[in-house]
Amino acid sequence: xxxxxxxxxxxxxxxxxxxVQALDRVDFAVHAGEVVGLVGDNGAGKSTMVKAxxxxxxxDDGKIRFDGDEVKIKGPQDAVELGIATVYxxxxxxxxxxxxxxxxxxxxxxxxxPGQVTRQLDEAEMEHQTSDxxxxxxxxxxxxxxxxxxxxxxxxxxVAVARSLLGEPKVVLLDEPTAALGVAQxxxxxxxxxxxxxxxxxxxxxxxNLADVFEVADRIFVLRLGRAGGEFDAEQTTEEHVVxxxxxxxxxxxxxxxxxxxxxxxxGGERPEAGGEER
Amino acid sequence: MTETVEGAEARGVEAPExxxxxxxxxxxxxxxxxxxxxxxxxxxxIWAIFQFExxxxxxxxxxxxxxxxxxxxxxxxxxxxYVLLLGEIDLSVGAVSGxxxxxxxVLNVQHGWSPYLAIAAAVVVGLAIGVLQGFLxxxxxxxxxxxxxxxxxxxxxxxxxxxGSTGSINLTDPTITGLANxxxxxxxxxxxxxxxxxxxxAVLAVGYKRRRDADLDTQSPTALIVRFVGxxxxxxxxxxxxxxxxxLPLAVLILxxxxxxxxxxxxxxxxxxxxxxxxxxxxAARRAGINVNGIRVAVFGIAGTMAAIGxxxxxxxxxxxxxxxxxxxxxxxxxxxxxxxxxSLFGGRGSVWTALLGxxxxxxxxxxxxxxxxxxxxKFMVTGGVLLLAVLVDAIARNQRQAxxxx
Numbered sequence: 015x016x017x018x019x020x021x022x023x024x025x026x027x028x029x030x031x032x033x034v035q036a037l038d039r040v041d042f043a044v045h046a047g048e049v050v051g052l053v054g055d056n057g058a059g060k061s062t063m064v065k066a067x068x069x070x071x072x073x074d075d076g077k078i079r080f081d082g083d084e085v086k087i088k089g090p091q092d093a094v095e096l097g098i099a100t101v102y103x104x105x106x107x108x109x110x111x112x113x114x115x116x117x118x119x120x121x122x123x124x125x126x127x128p129g130q131v132t133r134q135l136d137e138a139e140m141e142h143q144t145s146d147x148x149x150x151x152x153x154x155x156x157x158x159x160x161x162x163x164x165x166x167x168x169x170x171x172x173v174a175v176a177r178s179l180l181g182e183p184k185v186v187l188l189d190e191p192t193a194a195l196g197v198a199q200x201x202x203x204x205x206x207x208x209x210x211x212x213x214x215x216x217x218x219x220x221x222x223n224l225a226d227v228f229e230v231a232d233r234i235f236v237l238r239l240g241r242a243g244g245e246f247d248a249e250q251t252t253e254e255h256v257v258x259x260x261x262x263x264x265x266x267x268x269x270x271x272x273x274x275x276x277x278x279x280x281x282g283g284e285r286p287e288a289g290g291e292e293r
Numbered sequence: 294m295t296e297t298v299e300g301a302e303a304r305g306v307e308a309p310e311x312x313x314x315x316x317x318x319x320x321x322x323x324x325x326x327x328x329x330x331x332x333x334x335x336x337x338x339i340w341a342i343f344q345f346e347x348x349x350x351x352x353x354x355x356x357x358x359x360x361x362x363x364x365x366x367x368x369x370x371x372x373x374x375y376v377l378l379l380g381e382i383d384l385s386v387g388a389v390s391g392x393x394x395x396x397x398x399v400l401n402v403q404h405g406w407s408p409y410l411a412i413a414a415a416v417v418v419g420l421a422i423g424v425l426q427g428f429l430x431x432x433x434x435x436x437x438x439x440x441x442x443x444x445x446x447x448x449x450x451x452x453x454x455x456x457g458s459t460g461s462i463n464l465t466d467p468t469i470t471g472l473a474n475x476x477x478x479x480x481x482x483x484x485x486x487x488x489x490x491x492x493x494x495a496v497l498a499v500g501y502k503r504r505r506d507a508d509l510d511t512q513s514p515t516a517l518i519v520r521f522v523g524x525x526x527x528x529x530x531x532x533x534x535x536x537x538x539x540x541l542p543l544a545v546l547i548l549x550x551x552x553x554x555x556x557x558x559x560x561x562x563x564x565x566x567x568x569x570x571x572x573x574x575x576x577a578a579r580r581a582g583i584n585v586n587g588i589r590v591a592v593f594g595i596a597g598t599m600a601a602i603g604x605x606x607x608x609x610x611x612x613x614x615x616x617x618x619x620x621x622x623x624x625x626x627x628x629x630x631x632x633x634x635x636x637s638l639f640g641g642r643g644s645v646w647t648a649l650l651g652x653x654x655x656x657x658x659x660x661x662x663x664x665x666x667x668x669x670x671x672k673f674m675v676t677g678g679v680l681l682l683a684v685l686v687d688a689i690a691r692n693q694r695q696a697x698x699x700x
Contacts, residue, residue, distance in 0.1 A: 110573035110641035120581030133563040138507040
């Protein structure tokens, strides 16, 4: 479980689009080995926050810390280099290529020897690594050489997540990973998320589906109208409380921390590591 | 189809290739992934019909002529395959082939350049035109259709300009005319055949060993031997036929070298993988860090280069460059060929072999109809019909893929 200082920390991060305040002084943190569910209504700022972390948007105000150091994320490449991987809802897979090719897209292994001149692909090595990675994650795909377009939605999602792991990230952001998936496929993807946690990654799951969030998240972070709307320990709270925070009926996290006042993350007795975050 | 994949999940990753091998093959034939097999059957049918109508069709002499007739179109089609894989089109390749040939002719005949320099200059012209068009397309987002349509007109004008008032230049340099008119002796033909077969065997063996060393599933040795014997038989048969006429033509050797070489680049190198990625999902390719615009420029550069090489071969065969060089139906046949043979117009699916196979199909129809003394009118209509059929099959295959959840 989560321990120590957060891997990724947002402090009073704000983002405006013209007159629209998409994010308003939001504090947010992810620890290693922790799954945080990021929930909120449409337009609450979930996507904006993820894109700010992923380097698609630059923030107007506030600080982002990674591994304790303040960082400036100016573009997607900066985020990737820090070790932040993002899996977007559209997955960005090439349906005409097989699983191995998709996993290694843009970072293909090149054969040693004379093949280096033409940058010949080392297919055997890539397939070997793919096979290792997928069996490590207990992802089952009928054939690594089948085109990704032939796979089910759940398998495609798992391929996309597995691909994000090739860069050895520390934090993985998943945008609606279970949207449009059937029950069995959703279970596969949630299992995969648990294995990411076991590997010690910090995982942020954005989802509309509270049942899925409760299933997999350790902590639930609510955004409402661009502000922190509450923070809950998934085991200590109920869906009604979270829904209340999402709709604005109540803005308390576990009856304690009022996020809108900008207090630091993780107050509350059930999170002893919180003390480490005080500066 | 998606459901069957779900059902096969239990087999797990440990047996990657085991998942419904035969069923997969059937699906691929039906949905058009193994289109080349379909084309080979179609080609056999065409050959059988023409042979039945005129028993000179499958004679060594006529088959050699057929191969010589298709080299120029086949070479241009090699570049077209790359462009089609991006889901784009290049309408300028015919005009570029004519212009490049004219540049070579003018430099060699009128300016006394050495044939090698003149040929190199022609290739550079093709490359430069392709790169320019690729740049305009990728940098400004102008549809490739329009950029290359403008090119088609402009380069045709440039051809007339370069040829000047004479309108036609005869080629006499033995190096240039030798490209399409050299035939090797039987012994040399067999040496090339032996080299080709040995190289193919080595590639299969090395690939098998690499996969086995990496603990991956390998094709059964029997399947590999069947493939090897199949290819060897085709090569030996081809050399037998060519040798019983005038021998292995240099032009055919050039065509085969480009087909094999560009297929290697497409299927086995990083660049080729990126071409497929951009053609399959350019946004995904961009996010994966692939230089999408760079790939586009390079692909149009390849198309221009191959057009120039095709134009040089065509001029060598004709022994002249004139105002019609690269004109007429050359462009349309060069695009129709790969499509007939299974390279998708929608991008992301295809192989360089379709350039050769498609040229063979179209060339056979044209050659056979000439033997039967049918008019050009019938020839065009039949070729048009075959192209329409091929595009329909491509579209139907795509719709089936979409219907089965494969976008």
